[in-house]
Amino acid sequence: xxxxxxxxxxxxxxxxxxxxxxxxxxxxxxxxxxxxxxxxxxxxxxxxxxxxxxxxxxxxxxxxxxxxxxxxxxxxxxxxxxxxxxxxxxxxxxxxxxxxxxxxxxxxxxxxxxxxxxxxxxxxxxxxxxxxxxxxxxxxxxxxxxxxxxxxxxxxxxxxxxxxxxxxxxxxxxxxxxxxxxxxxxxxxxxxxxxxxxxxxxxxxxxxxxxxxxxx
Amino acid sequence: xxxxxxxxxxxxxxxxxxxxxxxxxxxxxxxxxxxxxxxxxxxxxxxxxxxxxxxxxxxxxxxxxxxxxxxxxxxxxxxxxxxxxxxxxxxxxxxxxxxxxxxxxxxxxxxxxxxxxxxxxxxxxxxxxxxxxxxxxxxxxxxxxxxxxxxxxxxxxxxxxxxxxxxxxxxxxxxxxxxxxxxxxxxxxxxxxxxxxxxxxxxxxxxxxxxxxxxxxxxxxxxxxxxxxxxxxxxxxxxxxxxxxxxxxxxxxxxxxxxxxxxxxxxxxxxxxxxxxxxxxxxxxxxxxxxxxxxxxxxx
Numbered sequence: 001x002x003x004x005x006x007x008x009x010x011x012x013x014x015x016x017x018x019x020x021x022x023x024x025x026x027x028x029x030x031x032x033x034x035x036x037x038x039x040x041x042x043x044x045x046x047x048x049x050x051x052x053x054x055x056x057x058x059x060x061x062x063x064x065x066x067x068x069x070x071x072x073x074x075x076x077x078x079x080x081x082x083x084x085x086x087x088x089x090x091x092x093x094x095x096x097x098x099x100x101x102x103x104x105x106x107x108x109x110x111x112x113x114x115x116x117x118x119x120x121x122x123x124x125x126x127x128x129x130x131x132x133x134x135x136x137x138x139x140x141x142x143x144x145x146x147x148x149x150x151x152x153x154x155x156x157x158x159x160x161x162x163x164x165x166x167x168x169x170x171x172x173x174x175x176x177x178x179x180x181x182x183x184x185x186x187x188x189x190x191x192x193x194x195x196x197x198x199x200x201x202x203x204x205x206x207x208x209x210x211x212x213x214x215x216x
Numbered sequence: 217x218x219x220x221x222x223x224x225x226x227x228x229x230x231x232x233x234x235x236x237x238x239x240x241x242x243x244x245x246x247x248x249x250x251x252x253x254x255x256x257x258x259x260x261x262x263x264x265x266x267x268x269x270x271x272x273x274x275x276x277x278x279x280x281x282x283x284x285x286x287x288x289x290x291x292x293x294x295x296x297x298x299x300x301x302x303x304x305x306x307x308x309x310x311x312x313x314x315x316x317x318x319x320x321x322x323x324x325x326x327x328x329x330x331x332x333x334x335x336x337x338x339x340x341x342x343x344x345x346x347x348x349x350x351x352x353x354x355x356x357x358x359x360x361x362x363x364x365x366x367x368x369x370x371x372x373x374x375x376x377x378x379x380x381x382x383x384x385x386x387x388x389x390x391x392x393x394x395x396x397x398x399x400x401x402x403x404x405x406x407x408x409x410x411x412x413x414x415x416x417x418x419x420x421x422x423x424x425x426x427x428x429x430x431x432x433x434x435x436x437x438x439x440x441x442x443x444x445x446x447x448x449x450x451x452x453x454x455x456x457x458x459x460x461x462x463x464x465x466x467x468x469x470x471x472x473x474x475x476x477x478x479x480x481x482x483x484x485x486x487x488x489x490x491x492x493x494x495x496x497x498x499x500x501x502x503x504x505x506x507x508x509x510x511x512x513x514x515x516x
Contacts, residue, residue: 034274053417057429085426088266089417090381094390103382107269114270124425126270132421133271136262137280142228144235151424169465173503174235179458181233189231192259196332200283201276204328208275211324 014116025074032212034108038100042066048092048102058082062092062102065109078118083110084125127154137201140191145184218253220352223288223340225308227301228262229454236301236454238501242483243300243345245496249361249487250353254298257288263307266378267421278321279328281311285342286334297342300483302378302453308342309383346385346452346482350395355402363491364515365404369508371485372411372441372449373397376456380415391415399482400450403489413440418459427463431470434463438477447508448478450485457481461503478506488513 021028029036042063049061060068060082068077086106093103110126113119119126131150136142152167153160164171174180181188191197229236230243247254261284264277285308288297299305315322316338326336343351349358373396379385385395392414397407416437419430437460441449451457461479468475484506487497494513499506 053419053433054422054426054429057426085422087377087417087420087422087430089377089420091377091415091417093382094384101382107266108274111270111273119270125267125422128421128425129267129270132265133268136228136264136268137271140259140261141231142262142265144229148424167466169469170462170503173465174462177238177501177503178233179235179237179501184233189228189234191261193332196334197261197280197283199331200279200328200334203331204275204279204324205273207324207328208273 012117014118017116023072023074025072025077026070028074029069029109029112033105033112035101035104036108038105039066039069041098041100043098045097047095047097048100051091051095052085053089053091054085054087058085062106065106075118077109078113078116079120080113081120081123083107083113084119084123086110127151137197139189139194140197141189143184143188145180145182145188149185219251220348221253221255221295222298222343222348223292223295224254224256225260225284225288225297225299225301225304225342226256227299227304227454229458230300235458238498239300239454239457239481239483241496241498241501242481242487242492245487245492245498246483246490249490249492250358252348255292255295257284257297258291259287260284263304265303265307265421275321275324275328277307278311278314279325281308282315282325282329282336283332283334284308285312285338285340286329286336288340289337290334293339295340296348297340298345298348299342300345300454302344302376303455305342305344306378306383312338312342344379344385344452346379346395346399349399350385355398358399358486359402361491362403362489364489364512366400366485366489366509366512367404368406369512370406370408370445370447371400372408372444372446373400373414374411374437374441374449374451374456374460374479375414376451376453377415377417377420378455379452396450396452396482400485403485405485408441408444408446411440411444411446413437418456420455420459423459423463427466430459431463431467434460435467435471435473435475438464438467438475441477442475446477448480448506450480450482452482454481464504476504478502478504478509480506480509484509 046063049063083106135147152163230240400407423430464475484497
């Protein structure tokens with residue numbers, strides 16, 4: 001699946017973070033999570049919670065997550081399924097009276113939880129997110145067929161075949177309308193300078209880790 | 217020389233035989249009529265989309281987008297980058313804003329880009345094709361080449377999320393953007409302005425990972441189009457198009473509905489109105505046939 005490359009990078013990043021921040025979870029979020037410094041600006045109005053298309057499916061709305069961060073509920077937040085429900089519709093972002101970049105904070109929290117190894121392992125969007133990133137960075141462009149197959153077959157061969165059969169109408173429709181190319185399985189669209197893409201991303205990863213080790 | 221020239225960022229879904237390849241076909245036809253020259257950014261890469269975040273991290277995402285800008289600046293100097301995909305546009309624009317807001321991020325990005333022999337200068341802007349149409353041409357100019365007004369065809373304008381938020385089109389509101397309806401009217405179609413799911417989320421990438429939750433969204437979007445008596449939905453976003461068209465058969469199967477609502481692109485409407493054939497408009501690229509548009513395209 002290839003997700004292992006991003007699964008863990010340090011020996012035990014969670015223990016390292018715990019030792020560093022102790023019970024100051026807000027500070028941890030501010031320093032480690034993308035757009036984290038915005039969290040303290042939330043005024044608990046709840047517009048985000050009411051604006052989310054997947055709102056009913058979140059155990060904790062963004063509003064609650066922000067309060068939980070301030071209340072130091074580290075485990076509850078980072079092990080939560082909630083942030084993974086974000087569809088990136090940006091409805092909360094444009095409605096937030098304090099203009100918090102809520103979408104980015106949710107992505108940031110989810111990513112951080114994943115990197116610490118605390119994110120729910122069976123969360124389907126976590127899995128899809130990792131597969132997507134691996135897929136698009138392997139050649140520099142998305143291979144839609146391999147991506148779909150990766151999602152269908154993540155629970156094994158039998159489950160994959162069953163899922164493929166369930167979706168046969170969709171697949172056939174896309175094939176007939178010229179929007180799915182079976183030969184993508186054996187190559188497909190790619191950047192010419194794959195090496196350059198890989199090298200720059202590796203470098204970016206190194207720089208980011210260096211900065212996260214020495215925040216501020 | 218063409219009337220306008222842009223560095224084109226088609227994006228992964230608008231490649232040959234990819235899920236939005238008919239979007240690309242119709243954009244090319246539309247631009248030909250408008251005398252717009254789109255030169256693809258040489259060797260452009262994926263923007264990371266909205267869903268790649270867990271594997272990516274902040275800097276990697278910005279570096280991906282900066283590479284496209286750097287390539288455009290090197291090979292197509294002076295041209296704006298134009299994206300047709302909502303996510304490509306959003307991510308490129310977000311990266312650009314971030315890089316311009318932080319000297320540290322900019323330096324880090326360029327250090328990473330050096331590995332690919334590139335440098336981000338921050339000169340090129342990124343724009344959505346809809347911005348090009350509205351701002352560089354304007355509705356009056358877009359109306360001039362119309363030879364076959366889409367009379368009698370009723371369109372539910374489904375703007376969706378990422379062409380509308382967080383950036384949106386200048387001068388439009390997030391809750392009720394009007395540009396898509398105006399484009400429909402420009403080419404002689406009937407815009408169903410009371411369509412109330414205009415900016416509802418289709419589930420986006422979560423149509424894959426959370427199919428049932430997303431299909432509830434899609435059901436609302438399609439049902440509201442029927443409620444207004446729409447002949448078809450029209451959208452500016454390739455993921456909206458795919459999700460809303462492709463999953464109707466699944467919703468029918470699971471929920472006993474009988475949906476068959478075509479979902480088209482604004483560029484297809486314009487191509488047909490400009491006298492293009494069904495093939496030039498990419499009308500052969502649908503699972504649910506946009507019959508009324510196909511009939512118009514076939515009419516002499």
